[in-house]
Amino acid sequence: MILVTVGNYYKGFPRLVEKMDEIAGKISEDVTMQIGNTDFEPRNADYFRFTSEAKINELYLDARIVVCHDGAGSMLTALKYNKPTIVIPRLKEYGEHAYDNPADLAKELEREKRVILVFDVNRLEEVIRRIETIQITPVKDRRLVKSLRECINAIDSER
């Protein structure tokens, strides 16, 4: 199953949802889409707008590939479950983002070979078809939890 997520952002992401619906009509693999505030409703894929924490985590876990917008939450969850992740940045010029989006995080994650970054949705089908051949390096770093715990302990001991 290919999971598509566009997050909770107040703007829709029809460019991605429409293209993935078109691809879903051409391939045999199931496509499930979280479409958020996108008006367009897919015809060839299962879709829903928002769901519970448990359900979305289950979908990420079950997915073979994740295709998502460049939101930190979507990318973080996909990486947490070690999924091959294709990221399409929301662009202001298409009304998908309120501001000019530098997509710094997605670019940095691509530089580290942790995600595949695709700006042109017309390239999506080709990237999905050859995903097995692309090298991706899942990296996990839990240091922040340790840093915060030390910080909380320091405050606690000062009380």
Add this chain to the structure above:
Amino acid sequence: MKIGLVCSHGGHLTEVLEIIDAFEGHDVFFISYDGLRTRELEYRKYLFKDLGKTYPRSILMLTVSAPMILGILLKEKPDVVVSTGPEIAIPVFYVAKILGIKTIFVESWCRVKELSLTGKLVYSISDFFFVQWEQLLTKCGKRARYGGGVI
């Protein structure tokens, strides 16, 4: 200790849930936005209508929300408030500062090269200020520290 976690209902919530182990053993509550995922959080929670979206509406919403946030913090009396952003952290941190509550701001994982506007606005009043990318330290003052990333 009692710890207030402050975030929106999307990606910032995902970041908070990823670091929530750091607050194990403490009494935790949430200040966030109303949404499917925040409604089912198994913690005490205070949920606002999304205050963000675009200026200038958010400035107005943040100002209007300040008295309610004061009420929440007076009732809960947390020892610390922790936020990964976004804008809801601004009124919470300023009210917390007035009440003498410690504040920890964790700049969002998505901020690789520049601080968020929220980060800039709470930087000087945060007791602890973390960034998740080492290269971002060059854009902050000495108070900021790099403590690793959320993943």
